[in-house]
Amino acid sequence: MEENLKEKLMMKKEKGWLSVNDEEREKIFRFSDGYINYLNIAKTEREAVAHVRKVAEEHGYRDVNTVEKLEPGDKVYYINREKSVYLAIIGTEKMENGLHIIGSHIDSPRLDLKPTPLYEDTEFAYFKTHYYGGVKKYQWTTIPLSIHGVIVKPNGEKITVNIGEDESDPIFTITDLLPHLAQDQMKKTLAQGIEAENLNLLVGSIPYNDKDCSEKVKLNLLNILNQKYGITESDFQSSELELVPAFKARTLGFDWGMVAGYGQDDSACAYTSFTAMMELENVKNTAVCILSDKEEIGSMGNTGMESHVFDYFISELLNKTGENRPNLLDKVFCYSKMLSSDVDAGVDPIYAGVHDKTNNSFVGNGIAMAKYTGARGKSGASDANAEYVAWMRNMLETNNIKYQVAEMGKVDVGGGGTIAYILANKGVDVIDCGVPVLSMHSPYEVSSKFDIYEAYRTYKAFWQV
Numbered sequence: 001m002e003e004n005l006k007e008k009l010m011m012k013k014e015k016g017w018l019s020v021n022d023e024e025r026e027k028i029f030r031f032s033d034g035y036i037n038y039l040n041i042a043k044t045e046r047e048a049v050a051h052v053r054k055v056a057e058e059h060g061y062r063d064v065n066t067v068e069k070l071e072p073g074d075k076v077y078y079i080n081r082e083k084s085v086y087l088a089i090i091g092t093e094k095m096e097n098g099l100h101i102i103g104s105h106i107d108s109p110r111l112d113l114k115p116t117p118l119y120e121d122t123e124f125a126y127f128k129t130h131y132y133g134g135v136k137k138y139q140w141t142t143i144p145l146s147i148h149g150v151i152v153k154p155n156g157e158k159i160t161v162n163i164g165e166d167e168s169d170p171i172f173t174i175t176d177l178l179p180h181l182a183q184d185q186m187k188k189t190l191a192q193g194i195e196a197e198n199l200n201l202l203v204g205s206i207p208y209n210d211k212d213c214s215e216k217v218k219l220n221l222l223n224i225l226n227q228k229y230g231i232t233e234s235d236f237q238s239s240e241l242e243l244v245p246a247f248k249a250r251t252l253g254f255d256w257g258m259v260a261g262y263g264q265d266d267s268a269c270a271y272t273s274f275t276a277m278m279e280l281e282n283v284k285n286t287a288v289c290i291l292s293d294k295e296e297i298g299s300m301g302n303t304g305m306e307s308h309v310f311d312y313f314i315s316e317l318l319n320k321t322g323e324n325r326p327n328l329l330d331k332v333f334c335y336s337k338m339l340s341s342d343v344d345a346g347v348d349p350i351y352a353g354v355h356d357k358t359n360n361s362f363v364g365n366g367i368a369m370a371k372y373t374g375a376r377g378k379s380g381a382s383d384a385n386a387e388y389v390a391w392m393r394n395m396l397e398t399n400n401i402k403y404q405v406a407e408m409g410k411v412d413v414g415g416g417g418t419i420a421y422i423l424a425n426k427g428v429d430v431i432d433c434g435v436p437v438l439s440m441h442s443p444y445e446v447s448s449k450f451d452i453y454e455a456y457r458t459y460k461a462f463w464q465v
Helices: 003-010 022-041 045-058 215-230 232-237 263-280 311-321 326-332 349-354 385-400 422-426 449-464
Strands: 077-082 084-089 102-105 110-121 126-131 143-150 160-164 202-206 239-245 248-252 258-261 287-291 337-340 367-370 403-405 428-435 436-440 445-448
Touching: 022 045, 022 248, 022 258, 022 263, 022 449, 045 077, 045 084, 045 143, 045 263, 045 287, 077 110, 077 311, 084 263, 084 311, 102 263, 102 449, 110 143, 110 215, 110 232, 126 239, 143 232, 202 215, 215 449, 232 239, 258 449, 263 287, 263 428, 263 436, 263 449, 311 326, 337 422, 337 449, 367 385, 367 449, 385 403, 385 428, 385 449, 422 428, 445 449
Parallel strands: 102 287, 102 337, 337 428, 367 403
Antiparallel strands: 077 084, 084 287, 110 126, 110 239, 126 202, 143 160, 143 239, 248 258, 258 445, 367 428, 436 445
């Protein structure tokens, strides 16, 4: 009797992999192959947008600016300055009855070059950097780094840079002290051991063959760059050049069950949501996919979600479906539902002290829903209402999707935020819903292939409700 009561009343926490058969496991592995490939070709927001545009157009999506009238089933996208993108499939329901929105971000922590980066010291040439987002600075030393981005000349010519990824390319690195000379450094805290101004990228050592000139190594580098890209030192001032890890994303583990790679925050959710949308044809509520920039630094700027560009996109959809009237945009948002698809911090048993194991997500147990984010007393949180959480639970359970309801770490240990609050401020029902990862914000994050696949299934089911 007591066992039956326990079965009836207590939550079941079944390990995700135990719920799949051999055929389903192979399907998960095949899906993850596509994900790993995406991690390797879309390490920056510009690269992600270029990939999304190409694949979306192959699936019949059109630039919304080229469309005069929209009908149910039409597929459109809008590119915001090549660094964020919004996609939509027009539903059979009027948009004023609400959208189904999934929003991820495609920027990740990294190192950016300073406006005047190149200098020479002791016959070495370096690039000065400025870290972007929340990083542990010591993790970015003594690893292979590649340079991605664009250089734009005053005449408007744009040069795309991607060097360090191909096996025939050189790579770059940031040096560190040998242990024998690092006694003072190792007495410092991890946060102080590597100073931001010392995150300087080693880029060259051969001097220009002219005994009369100074800064010969710097000059040799500028000459190489001028021959390769046609640029001068001044052109760095109008560039966006990012340093990302040069190593490839790979399968992790003897059992092939995990993925290790850079940028899984938030590629794990961006890839799965975008891939799910590419498989949709007809939907009831208009389906919207957000792939945004600048989340790692507060979603500011005109490519971040704090801007009004997303509102412009939805207004264009209303105009071109013939639904628009004064204040309708506000109504659309108030009747909409959204998944803020961002990763969660999975429990790492090596650092168990920062986790509340009864309320944190576990890698390999399915999609993680966070009712609220924020820090300490829910500061800065978007807190989903109980009715919406119940709606989500019903949707997930109806589709037999494994999920966890969790928060990030112990209450006073830390916290975090996503784009959820921005859409919630517009009146949208929002809950954070993403993939648990280990080593978040590091150059090499870890996720479970099972969770990646459940995220894809979650997003697809959400749009098909």
